[in-house]
């Protein structure tokens with residue numbers, strides 16, 4: 070078991086420093102070329118890998134251009150165009166409904182506030198945060214996906230279980246200016262080393278400060294269960 074820094078703020082700073090050094094090019098891995106494509110890619114990425122989303126959006130973004138084309142498409146056809154994505158039927162409905170709202174209430178533009186974004190269909194705080202950060206350069210919060218959720222708990226930054234309270238705690242701890250990057254760093258480390266089922270603690274840059282480190286700790290703080 071590693072020994073965390075003596076406060077959660079210092080622990081968060083140390084984690085950011087080390088992960089930045091380990092992953093200097095860390096950034097969003099979804100592909101898009103405008104705000105609407107970003108919104109659609111993020112809606113599709115819920116419970117689906119970015120890799121699969123990128124594969125599917127390659128042809129989707131060639132076929133549909135702009136909110137009118139999504140709003141006017143027959144829902145079954147749009148769903149078929151997404152059929153390798155998890156929950157593609159629901160997601161086709163979210164995309165179509167969101168594009169209708171964008172046309173009716175926002176002059177065809179993806180909105181730039183948390184309140185307006187979360188009124189779109191299938192858009193929660195996490196999706197809205199990604200669109201604000203990468204589409205509008207507005208950083209209002211911290212995106213808490215499954216990797217951020219798991220790593221924050223394993224590394225002793227929070228004992229909260231659900232994304233929204235975790236986000237609130239992280240906003241107190243992660244240095245200003247790193248809110249956006251924190252997510253990408255956690256995602257890179259979560260994919261490369263601190264994976265859900267079999268983290269490679271023996272080759273981890275955070276091992277000496279991680280209270281879940283498998284060498285001595287018997288408990289995975291992410292799940293609260295024994296390793």
Ligand code: SF4
Pocket residue numbers: 223224262263264268269270273274275276279280281282283
């Ligand atoms: S890989 Fe192991 S040591 Fe590293 S952060 Fe994850 S649980 Fe902690």
